[in-house]
Amino acid sequence: MARVARGTDRARGARSARDWDGGRHRGGGELDSLSAVLRLIRSGAAETRQEIEAQSGLGRAVVAARVAALIKLGLVAGGDLGPSSGGRAPRQFRFNGEAGHVLVGSIGHTSLGVGLSDLSGRLLVEHHERSGVDIGIGNAIDRLEGLFASTLAEHPNVGDIWGIGLAVPGPVRLAAGRNGTPENHALAAEWVEHPVAERLRSRFGTPVWIDNDAHLMALGELRAGRGDGREELLILKMGSGISAGLCWNGQVHRGAHGYAGDIGHVVVEPGGPLCRCGNSGCLNAVAGGAAIAREAQRAVADGRSPYLVEVAAQGRDATAADVGMGAYRGDAFCVELISRVGGTVGGTLATLVTAYNPSLVVVGGGVAQAGEILLAAMREALYRRSRSLATQDVTIVRSEMGRTAGLVGAAFAVIDDLFSAERLRTWIADGSPAVTDERPAARPATTEAAARRPSRDRHRTTRRSTSAAAVRDR
Ligand SMILES: [Zn+2]
Numbered sequence: 248m249a250r251v252a253r254g255t256d257r258a259r260g261a262r263s264a265r266d267w268d269g270g271r272h273r274g275g276g277e278l279d280s281l282s283a284v285l286r287l288i289r290s291g292a293a294e295t296r297q298e299i300e301a302q303s304g305l306g307r308a309v310v311a312a313r314v315a316a317l318i319k320l321g322l323v324a325g326g327d328l329g330p331s332s333g334g335r336a337p338r339q340f341r342f343n344g345e346a347g348h349v350l351v352g353s354i355g356h357t358s359l360g361v362g363l364s365d366l367s368g369r370l371l372v373e374h375h376e377r378s379g380v381d382i383g384i385g386n387a388i389d390r391l392e393g394l395f396a397s398t399l400a401e402h403p404n405v406g407d408i409w410g411i412g413l414a415v416p417g418p419v420r421l422a423a424g425r426n427g428t429p430e431n432h433a434l435a436a437e438w439v440e441h442p443v444a445e446r447l448r449s450r451f452g453t454p455v456w457i458d459n460d461a462h463l464m465a466l467g468e469l470r471a472g473r474g475d476g477r478e479e480l481l482i483l484k485m486g487s488g489i490s491a492g493l494c495w496n497g498q499v500h501r502g503a504h505g506y507a508g509d510i511g512h513v514v515v516e517p518g519g520p521l522c523r524c525g526n527s528g529c530l531n532a533v534a535g536g537a538a539i540a541r542e543a544q545r546a547v548a549d550g551r552s553p554y555l556v557e558v559a560a561q562g563r564d565a566t567a568a569d570v571g572m573g574a575y576r577g578d579a580f581c582v583e584l585i586s587r588v589g590g591t592v593g594g595t596l597a598t599l600v601t602a603y604n605p606s607l608v609v610v611g612g613g614v615a616q617a618g619e620i621l622l623a624a625m626r627e628a629l630y631r632r633s634r635s636l637a638t639q640d641v642t643i644v645r646s647e648m649g650r651t652a653g654l655v656g657a658a659f660a661v662i663d664d665l666f667s668a669e670r671l672r673t674w675i676a677d678g679s680p681a682v683t684d685e686r687p688a689a690r691p692a693t694t695e696a697a698a699r700r701p702s703r704d705r706h707r708t709t710r711r712s713t714s715a716a717a718v719r720d721r
Pocket residue numbers: 511512513522523524525526529531532
């Protein structure tokens with residue numbers, strides 16, 4: 248389905264390949280400067296050649312050449328006359344987000360989301376449903392694959408899919424020195440029998456980026472949510488489990504192995520409730536959504552919460568989200584429980600805020616729906632537990648993007664990497680990073696094209712075999 252209506256893309260790809268081929272052997276500096284110029288235009292930080300020159304430090308001729316190359320690739324449109332400051336009006340360039348599209352997905356414990364994004368991170372469509380790994384990882388992947396296929400069927404004119412970004416719960420191990428690139432995701436042990444990346448790549452013919460959901464939510468919030476315009480923020484995801492995501496210098500801080508922010512199994516109440524990990528008193532076991540749901544169900548049995556008894560009377564088990572809604576409506580049991588959860592999480596937050604000194608903390612995930620009662624308890628605990636200047640200057644807000652944040656973050660994880668100099672090198676001669684098996688046959692049958700073919704196919708083979716190796720290593 249991803250392979251319909253591609254004629255013009257393919258033609259453009261072949262053309263741009265020739266244009267760029269002339270310079271591809273002149274060293275990596277060209278790709279570094281191409282990536283830098285593209286980054287300035289994508290972010291809107293620079294719109295004219297003069298602004299690009301000033302902000303990149305690149306010379307006039309280099310900027311002109313890079314902008315011309317980006318226009319030929321279809322990534323930059325331009326040339327509208329901007330306001331003049333006396334002399335000739337400068338031409339304004341803008342990023343062409345519609346040059347390609349990215350499929351994005353988010354698998355939670357009790358939620359599943361899919362979307363279709365353009366290259367500017369704008370979601371053309373998104374869909375969320377109650378599903379996720381609690382119905383079995385294999386079933387959740389089947390459902391995700393089906394939703395991706397129907398999304399593409401409903402949008403036959405989007406052309407090549409440039410990549411798939413996927414947010415998953417739990418830690419995702421990255422190979423040292425690399426960020427969320429397709430080669431290096433290794434999921435938690437329970438995913439070993441479910442090679443999700445390999446399945447999606449072979450079904451949709453495009454590379455797959457996978458990262459932890461809190462990391463991607465942080466990236467989504469930074470670029471398009473509460474953190475828009477900032478360079479750093481901390482997100483606290485309060486879903487079935489609790490985890491944190493940190494963005495620094497405009498990028499996700501993943502840590503040495505990808506595990507940064509995996510705070511759910513830090514013991515906050517020694518000797519407390521037993522956790523799934525075997526330890527007692529982990530943050531998840533005390534304040535995670537699953538723990539809240541268990542307390543809610545006990546309150547139903549004891550008749551301690553009129554609101555939750557009402558929920559149970561509808562024939563379903565009370566969830567953490569119900570407790571949040573109960574607190575919002577003033578149910579005394581729910582208010583007390585959410586305040587206690589906020590206090591516990593706020594204590595952990597005090598350590599994180601003191602260590603990292605973010606200016607903004609965004610609280611997301613299903614439990615965050617409890618709103619101001621939760622945030623007030625978190626703030627109170629934060630200030631009580633740490634008198635650091637860092638905690639005095641931090642703002643704590645609830646996510647406005649909600650479950651959209653993970654999808655948008657997944658899109659940016661793909662897009663940012665595709666436009667890095669290192670990744671550009673692997674696809675720029677093809678005009679698009681989409682792995683299209685039928686493309687070789689569609690190339691112009693000229694000697695010149697045939698001469699270039701081996702090197703392009705080598706790029707592709709490398710990408711596939713390393714991806715397959717990563718899957719085997721899991
Ligand atoms: Zn634990």
